[in-house]
Amino acid sequence: MTASISDAPVRRTLVVNASVEDAFEVFTDEIDTWWPRSHHIGRTDMTRIAIEGRPNGRCFTQHTDGSEYDWGRVLVWEPPGHLVLAWQVTHGWAHQPDLSKCSEIEVHFLSLGRETTRVELEHRFFDRAGIGGDAMRAAVDAPNGWNKVLGQYSDHITTSHGGQLA
Amino acid sequence: MPTYQEKCLDALGDPTRREVLKLLRGGPRPVADIAREFPISRPAISQHLKVLKDAGLVTDSADGTRRIYELNAEAFVSLRGYFEDFWTVALSGFKKRAEARQPKRRKSA
Numbered sequence: 001m002t003a004s005i006s007d008a009p010v011r012r013t014l015v016v017n018a019s020v021e022d023a024f025e026v027f028t029d030e031i032d033t034w035w036p037r038s039h040h041i042g043r044t045d046m047t048r049i050a051i052e053g054r055p056n057g058r059c060f061t062q063h064t065d066g067s068e069y070d071w072g073r074v075l076v077w078e079p080p081g082h083l084v085l086a087w088q089v090t091h092g093w094a095h096q097p098d099l100s101k102c103s104e105i106e107v108h109f110l111s112l113g114r115e116t117t118r119v120e121l122e123h124r125f126f127d128r129a130g131i132g133g134d135a136m137r138a139a140v141d142a143p144n145g146w147n148k149v150l151g152q153y154s155d156h157i158t159t160s161h162g163g164q165l166a
Numbered sequence: 167m168p169t170y171q172e173k174c175l176d177a178l179g180d181p182t183r184r185e186v187l188k189l190l191r192g193g194p195r196p197v198a199d200i201a202r203e204f205p206i207s208r209p210a211i212s213q214h215l216k217v218l219k220d221a222g223l224v225t226d227s228a229d230g231t232r233r234i235y236e237l238n239a240e241a242f243v244s245l246r247g248y249f250e251d252f253w254t255v256a257l258s259g260f261k262k263r264a265e266a267r268q269p270k271r272r273k274s275a
Contacts, residue, residue: 010249018264026264034259
């Protein structure tokens with residue numbers, strides 16, 4: 001495991017049979033409809049996840065005990081084509097207030113036709129958050145474990161995830 | 167047939183095994199030392215170590231008559247690895263929802 005490999009951005013490209021406006025809105029306004037429920041930094045079950053659709057908007061989850069946890073911040077808000085979020089989560093799965101220690105998620109939505117959109121997602125700057133021992137801690141300490149996330153593989157669409165950006 | 171990664175995640179699914187891994191963060195340890203830290207039997211600890219070893223999370227070596235366990239640094243997926251998995255799952259959910267929205271839109275258009 002070398003630093004350069006570990007730090008390389010994660011890239012995903014997929015083609016969605018939806019307009020660019022719909023794709024952007026589902027990704028942002030309707031994130032609650034698709035975000036894996038097991039993936040949050042709260043202490044109790046998640047009831048809702050939301051992104052505030054504006055520059056510097058909060059990305060947060062709400063929980064069964066009434067608490068809210070911020071997991072991100074809108075850095076670029078250019079609907080319907082471009083979105084950048086800071087990922088404000090520490091290795092201990094807590095809120096990271098220092099944006100200089102956050103990785104970033106950039107998403108481009110490119111219209112290929114009325115009902116076809118290419119979505120290019122890049123999650124980068126893992127080096128800001130540290131790797132190696134810290135990453136291991138992330139794996140071991142994950143509050144929801146990895147089994148739940150992996151379990152959802154059973155119904156994942158395989159056809160749309162082959163292509164990665166160069 | 168479980169993949170290597172699934173094995174790894176199953177191994178991490180048990181709280182005692184996660185505690186063992188945390189302990190081994192501090193460096194290699196003989197089995198007896200590890201067992202002393204837990205309120206369960208030595209054979210039970212050995213069983214947990216076996217699962218961790220099978221999953222590639224720890225390696226063992228002989229030191230005289232003792233077996234020394236240590237973390238297999240290579241096995242620990244980086245934060246990047248975590249998100250490789252995460253985005254694959256999350257975006258498949260996103261795609262389904264985005265495409266499911268279409269009929270509703272067309273009807274109201």
